[in-house]
Amino acid sequence: MDLGITTVADTDPVVVSLTGELDIASAPPLAERIRSLIDAGRTRLVVDLAGLAFCDSTGIGTLVRANNDCLLQGGYLRLAAPSRHVARVLAVVGLLDTFPTYQSVEAARRADADALVVAGP
Structure with a gap:
């Protein structure tokens, strides 16, 4: 399955929606899209992740690098609406503690601490 990337850049923060699979084959286009946003000054x-069915270690690395790049420019990267499977992967590798992951896009836009995704038992 391919990765679909949709960007809504006329909002602050910019919303980047992913569908399909984020893996070694599809991570480069996402990295390029995020780099172009950052280069254009869009660092929030x-x-x-609502439509993301799968994420491998290359995809995770892409998200971590994007987070670091945003932070270096005074912005942020927040994740939103991961499926149970993707949230579990994020929890196992410790990303839920690394940068905020919210239950919905709207909660991420508001940085609603009550809507953070937390690692389950």
Whole structure:
């Protein structure tokens, strides 16, 4: 399955929605899209994971690098609406503690602490 990337850049923060699979084959286009946003001064990003079915270690690395790049420019990267499977992967690798992941895009836009995704038992 391919990765679909949709960007809503006329909002602050910018919302980048992903569908399909984020893996070694599809991570480069996402990295390029995020790099182009950062280069254009758009450093406040919400990545909508609601349509993401799979994420491998390359995809995770892409998100971590994007987060670091946003932070270096005074912005942020927030994740939103991961499926149970993707949230579990994020929890296992410790990303839920690394940068904020919210239950919905709207919660991520508001940085609603009550809507953070937390690692389950």
